[in-house]
Amino acid sequence: MFDICVIGLGYIGLPTASIFATKGKKVLGVDVIQRVVDTINEGRIHIEEPDLDILVRAAVQSGNLTAAIAPQPASTFIVAVPTPFHHENGNTLPDLSFVESATRSIAKVAKKGDLIILESTSPVGTTEKMKEWLMEEVSSQFQEDDFLFAHCPERILPGQMLKELVTNDRIAGGLTPEASEKAKELYEVFCSAEIFTTDARTAELAKLTENSYRDVNIAFANELSMICDSLNIDVWELIKLANRHPRVKILQPGPGVGGHCIAVDPWFIVSACPERARLIRTAREVNDSKPEHVIAQVKERAERFRKPVIACLGLAFKANVDDLRESPSLHIAEKLAAIYGSDLIVCEPHIDKLPKCLEGKATLEPAEEAIKRADIVVLLVDHKPFKKLPKRILDQRVVIDTRGCFAGGGA
Numbered sequence: 001m002f003d004i005c006v007i008g009l010g011y012i013g014l015p016t017a018s019i020f021a022t023k024g025k026k027v028l029g030v031d032v033i034q035r036v037v038d039t040i041n042e043g044r045i046h047i048e049e050p051d052l053d054i055l056v057r058a059a060v061q062s063g064n065l066t067a068a069i070a071p072q073p074a075s076t077f078i079v080a081v082p083t084p085f086h087h088e089n090g091n092t093l094p095d096l097s098f099v100e101s102a103t104r105s106i107a108k109v110a111k112k113g114d115l116i117i118l119e120s121t122s123p124v125g126t127t128e129k130m131k132e133w134l135m136e137e138v139s140s141q142f143q144e145d146d147f148l149f150a151h152c153p154e155r156i157l158p159g160q161m162l163k164e165l166v167t168n169d170r171i172a173g174g175l176t177p178e179a180s181e182k183a184k185e186l187y188e189v190f191c192s193a194e195i196f197t198t199d200a201r202t203a204e205l206a207k208l209t210e211n212s213y214r215d216v217n218i219a220f221a222n223e224l225s226m227i228c229d230s231l232n233i234d235v236w237e238l239i240k241l242a243n244r245h246p247r248v249k250i251l252q253p254g255p256g257v258g259g260h261c262i263a264v265d266p267w268f269i270v271s272a273c274p275e276r277a278r279l280i281r282t283a284r285e286v287n288d289s290k291p292e293h294v295i296a297q298v299k300e301r302a303e304r305f306r307k308p309v310i311a312c313l314g315l316a317f318k319a320n321v322d323d324l325r326e327s328p329s330l331h332i333a334e335k336l337a338a339i340y341g342s343d344l345i346v347c348e349p350h351i352d353k354l355p356k357c358l359e360g361k362a363t364l365e366p367a368e369e370a371i372k373r374a375d376i377v378v379l380l381v382d383h384k385p386f387k388k389l390p391k392r393i394l395d396q397r398v399v400i401d402t403r404g405c406f407a408g409g410g411a
């Protein structure tokens with residue numbers, strides 16, 4: 001029997017499973033994709049995250065981490081599957097189908113006393129729903145209180161996951177105080193920061209609140225950047241000056257908000273309380289409107305060229321990661337490819353082939369070569385290598401810098 005069974009071996013599940021394994025726990029990692037399972041069992045990784053390869057290799061070589069396609073008996077189950085949203089009748093609603101199927105897969109091996117932890121970012125009430133789904137499967141053999149359920153949201157930052165896994169404070173929100181305590185004890189195995197216990201609903205809303213806070217603040221910066229474009233004012237200079245006020249700390253604008261967290265989680269609050277979540281919804285709308293604003297800027301500047309060659313620097317949803325999911329930069333590049341055809345060049349140092357949506361529609365080139373050929377350079381992601389580009393290669397180019405990378409801003 002395993003100590004821990006981690007369900008979903010992506011950006012969250014794989015580091016979590018591996019760190020438990022390197023701390024001596026017997027861990028089974030489960031994923032529905034056979035390629036992921038095989039890769040991990042070979043001690044390799046299928047995602048990009050600094051030093052994760054070393055951690056996974058150590059975990060697998062120690063014999064404490066194995067991967068499989070289906071759960072097996074364990075004392076603790078940790079669910080770290082995707083929780084995206086989908087659109088239905090004009091509403092943006094959470095898609096809990098992955099959490100539901102992961103929960104039902106646990107039912108086949110669950111036994112009395114098991115601790116079941118939801119790590120996926122989820123709408124309020126999801127941990128309670130997990131209990132219902134599990135009981136639907138096992139009610140003939142078990143009682144309601146035979147299992148302990150808790151929500152322990154994850155707040156690690158891609159690019160710094162291994163450090164933050166250990167050093168970030170955590171929340172352990174149980175359906176019962178006993179579940180909260182058990183979850184807290186579990187994470188103490190590797191977490192050196194404080195672990196706060198609460199109830200599951202508060203834990204669920206706490207995680208959504210953190211990302212909505214970020215979204216609202218980024219929306220303020222993005223709105224300012226669009227106001228500045230209308231008023232012909234340099235937004236980077238403006239924010240730098242305003243931030244000299246001792247109690248003002250405006251974030252930096254960008255091409256929009258992407259990824260599977262900040263651009264998604266606020267909708268879980270909006271869909272739960274549409275009448276109340278007015279500011280949160282508006283922030284989402286402001287951030288979602290920013291890519292169209294950037295596309296309009298490019299179109300306006302491209303008018304003076306007969307056949308403009310455009311270089312888009314960056315496709316990832318944020319700096320220094322390979323993750324293109326929900327990326328506003330990718331959306332912008334896709335739209336520009338549809339308008340300007342194969343004269344679009346994209347530069348993304350973290351990938352070696354074009355994503356499907358750009359295949360045959362653009363070319364992938366190193367930044368310096370792309371800039372040499374381009375009339376218009378659109379900086380979409382402030383990846384480290386772009387910051388190091390010699391500024392002189394931008395001379396004679398029209399530059400649209402959505403991250404303030406060349407203005408000395410960004411971050």
Ligand SMILES: NC(=O)c1ccc[n+]([C@@H]2O[C@H](COP(=O)([O-])OP(=O)(O)OC[C@H]3O[C@@H](n4cnc5c(N)ncnc54)[C@H](O)[C@@H]3O)[C@@H](O)[C@H]2O)c1
Pocket residue numbers: 007008009010011012013030031032033036080081082083098101102105119120121122154155156157158260261
């Ligand atoms: N990536 C982040 O930075 C981050 C940060 C905090 C919270 N989260 C949250 O953590 C959760 C997981 O995110 P992620 O980035 O690790 O996702 P991911 O897509 O990288 O990984 C999820 C994995 O789960 C697998 N999966 C799906 N359904 C399954 C099932 N029924 N059984 C077994 N495996 C299954 C998928 O094949 C995939 O490999 C999400 O709710 C996300 O919002 C992510």
